[in-house]
Amino acid sequence: MQELITRAKELLENGTVSRVLGWKVGDMPYNPEPAFFDSADTLDNFVYNGFCGANLSKYMIEASTLEGKTLVFLKPCDTYSFNQLLHEHRVDRDKAYIIGVGCKGKLDIDMIKAQGIKGIKDIKGAEMSDACDTLTIDTIYGEKSCAYSKAMLARCHVCKGKEHKIYDELIGESKDTQDQERFAGVEYIESMTPEEKFEFFRNELSKCIRCNACRNVCPACSCRKCVFDSNKFDSAQKANVDSFEEKMFHIIRAFHVAGRCTDCGECSRVCPQGIPLHLFNRKFIKDINEFYGDFSAGETADGDRPLTSFTFEDVEPSIVSERG
Amino acid sequence: MYKIAKENLSALFRKISETMGLYLPISSAGQTNFGAWAEDADVDLTTLKTVKSAKDTFFPQSENLYTCTTEDKKITVTPEKLQEEDFVVFGMKGCDVQGIEVLDRVFLSEPVDSFYAARRNHGTIVALACNEPENSCFCNVFGIDCADPKGIADVATWDMGDFLYWNPITEKGEKLTAYLSDLFEGADDTAVDELKNSIHNIVDKLPYSDLSLEGWGGDALDEKFNSPIWEELYKPCLACGTCTFVCPTCQCYDIKDYNTGNGVQRYRCWDSCMYSDFTMMAHGNNRTSQMQRYRQRFMHKLVYYPANNDGVFSCVGCGRCVDKCPSSLNIVKVIKAFSKEAK
Numbered sequence: 001m002q003e004l005i006t007r008a009k010e011l012l013e014n015g016t017v018s019r020v021l022g023w024k025v026g027d028m029p030y031n032p033e034p035a036f037f038d039s040a041d042t043l044d045n046f047v048y049n050g051f052c053g054a055n056l057s058k059y060m061i062e063a064s065t066l067e068g069k070t071l072v073f074l075k076p077c078d079t080y081s082f083n084q085l086l087h088e089h090r091v092d093r094d095k096a097y098i099i100g101v102g103c104k105g106k107l108d109i110d111m112i113k114a115q116g117i118k119g120i121k122d123i124k125g126a127e128m129s130d131a132c133d134t135l136t137i138d139t140i141y142g143e144k145s146c147a148y149s150k151a152m153l154a155r156c157h158v159c160k161g162k163e164h165k166i167y168d169e170l171i172g173e174s175k176d177t178q179d180q181e182r183f184a185g186v187e188y189i190e191s192m193t194p195e196e197k198f199e200f201f202r203n204e205l206s207k208c209i210r211c212n213a214c215r216n217v218c219p220a221c222s223c224r225k226c227v228f229d230s231n232k233f234d235s236a237q238k239a240n241v242d243s244f245e246e247k248m249f250h251i252i253r254a255f256h257v258a259g260r261c262t263d264c265g266e267c268s269r270v271c272p273q274g275i276p277l278h279l280f281n282r283k284f285i286k287d288i289n290e291f292y293g294d295f296s297a298g299e300t301a302d303g304d305r306p307l308t309s310f311t312f313e314d315v316e317p318s319i320v321s322e323r324g
Numbered sequence: 325m326y327k328i329a330k331e332n333l334s335a336l337f338r339k340i341s342e343t344m345g346l347y348l349p350i351s352s353a354g355q356t357n358f359g360a361w362a363e364d365a366d367v368d369l370t371t372l373k374t375v376k377s378a379k380d381t382f383f384p385q386s387e388n389l390y391t392c393t394t395e396d397k398k399i400t401v402t403p404e405k406l407q408e409e410d411f412v413v414f415g416m417k418g419c420d421v422q423g424i425e426v427l428d429r430v431f432l433s434e435p436v437d438s439f440y441a442a443r444r445n446h447g448t449i450v451a452l453a454c455n456e457p458e459n460s461c462f463c464n465v466f467g468i469d470c471a472d473p474k475g476i477a478d479v480a481t482w483d484m485g486d487f488l489y490w491n492p493i494t495e496k497g498e499k500l501t502a503y504l505s506d507l508f509e510g511a512d513d514t515a516v517d518e519l520k521n522s523i524h525n526i527v528d529k530l531p532y533s534d535l536s537l538e539g540w541g542g543d544a545l546d547e548k549f550n551s552p553i554w555e556e557l558y559k560p561c562l563a564c565g566t567c568t569f570v571c572p573t574c575q576c577y578d579i580k581d582y583n584t585g586n587g588v589q590r591y592r593c594w595d596s597c598m599y600s601d602f603t604m605m606a607h608g609n610n611r612t613s614q615m616q617r618y619r620q621r622f623m624h625k626l627v628y629y630p631a632n633n634d635g636v637f638s639c640v641g642c643g644r645c646v647d648k649c650p651s652s653l654n655i656v657k658v659i660k661a662f663s664k665e666a667k
Contacts, residue, residue: 033652217650238594239386270566
């Protein structure tokens with residue numbers, strides 16, 4: 001972490017960048033927050049550890065409107081989002097100085113609590129300096145420990161890889177954390193009967209409180225004003241007033257980001273009700289792979305996208321009924 | 325003081341729902357929220373905090389106010405019926421109980437909100453002590469004793485392992501207890517006192533229990549409003565409504581019309597000061613930046629509300645926003661940031 005701070009101070013002081021976008025130390029060991037740093041002395045509050053799961057790419061939309069360059073720290077999966085935003089002309093490459101930071105899997109405090117670890121005072125082992133094998137947790141009930149991998153965010157179990165897809169320089173080691181099949185969850189739902197699927201989604205979506213956290217955190221949801229926020233649009237936006245809106249809001253959103261979603265998993269990370277929203281997006285990714293060949297949004301900033309470029313080999317809409 | 329074996333709780337729930345409504349923490353698709361009891365409901369009394377507070381039971385996220393229907397040239401306006409049946413909210417924690425007190429001061433003062441008042445009249449609150457308060461809890465800072473939920477609660481209960489201890493507090497609580505008396509046996513207070521002590525010991529050790537509210541309150545308006553700190557604090561805010569929707573005291577709502585095809589359903593739904601159309605009027609919006617919206621939420625809880633309500637804060641320290649904010653922002657960090665600045 002010190003290496004990141006030192007480098008950020010250098011880049012600020014030699015005028016390469018005007019500000020730094022990273023994470024600020026929280027008031028607890030597990031709650032750092034995204035933050036802009038304008039001067040070298042404020043960087044003393046900079047932190048980069050296992051709890052820095054937030055994807056900073058979306059903040060670069062705003063940073064692209066500011067004077068001068070912004071130094072941004074991106075994890076490998078975050079670089080996919082940045083590339084995709086670049087492809088959509090929502091961020092400015094010339095306004096960004098990207099340091100690709102190593103990642104050994106990001107942690108989810110709820111996963112730690114779910115193991116019955118309560119009254120947490122301190123957590124050691126999330127500093128990213130070692131192998132990230134074990135967390136030692138100091139609680140008001142004594143010391144506990146838990147395997148790092150058991151405390152990881154769901155998305156890290158299907159990690160896309162250690163490679164940064166866009167950067168100016170790289171700092172830090174990454175670790176292979178993938179230990180699950182990426183499409184297993186989708187395949188499981190595909191194998192359900194229509195009635196079972198309906199029941200599954202009804203149960204999950206009925207928990208939605210329309211806080212819009214999934215939309216607001218999503219790097220693919222970068223419209224200046226969302227149609228759901230328009231007061232001229234006949235939707236509730238902040239409550240599920242009828243069962244249609246309850247069922248369809250997330251499905252409509254998934255359609256809107258289809259082909260652009262990089263599977264960064266932020267939607268599921270932030271959902272206060274634990275709705276596995278990424279499954280919708282991942283279903284579209286799986287379909288796109290099957291219909292158009294393997295494609296990973298944000299792998300590159302340029303090149304054709306399967307859903308926005310036409311070829312005569314494209315599948316016909318009838319595929320929906322043909323494959324059952 | 326009474327007690328009931330936990331294995332008989334379903335008989336208790338059944339008996340309550342024979343003659344009235346019953347809302348309690350129910351687990352569904354992996355999350356626990358307050359919901360209506362049913363024979364096959366997965367009642368969950370062990371989860372410390374429901375995702376949403378118990379606020380819905382008196383002030384639902386959305387509710388119809390009236391319906392207009394048109395037939396030829398005739399328009400009929402049908403007001404929505406007020407709550408007429410009695411109901412019980414079981415398992416509310418001390419923080420949520422005080423949350424309802426905060427709402428009372430808003431909705432029961434003139435002009436009285438008739439929808440809310442009807443629910444309050446017909447609702448009986450059975451509170452449940454928190455056996456193991458968590459890291460993000462700081463209700464003690466607001467004078468709440470999670471080991472002995474009182475305030476406007478009608479009955480206080482304690483989970484003692486095999487038994488649930490039950491102590492009626494108000495007339496409504498006595499009435500409910502009398503109705504259920506066949507299911508109870510007498511109990512003495514000693515065991516409950518021991519549990520209270522052990523809960524207090526936990527509270528003392530929690531990281532936020534010594535949070536200081538010094539400097540906050542109705543008199544702090546100009547100083548806090550004009551502070552440059554907000555400019556820094558709001559930055560990571562995503563402008564989602566998570567903090568407001570899980571909050572037991574956020575009471576702002578919007579009124580909207582739903583086009584039914586042959587008329588209009590006028591309903592209200594919770595609003596969030598984090599949203600861009602919050603308090604939007606014909607002339608536009610009086611808060612045009614996210615910094616202003618962000619500041620509004622905390623100023624309301626810690627300055628405006630106490631200014632209008634005898635110094636009472638409209639935060640109850642439940643810690644839901646602490647647990648749920650996608651960017652790890654929350655009221656504790658705000659309070660700490662201002663204390664640090666003061667030093």
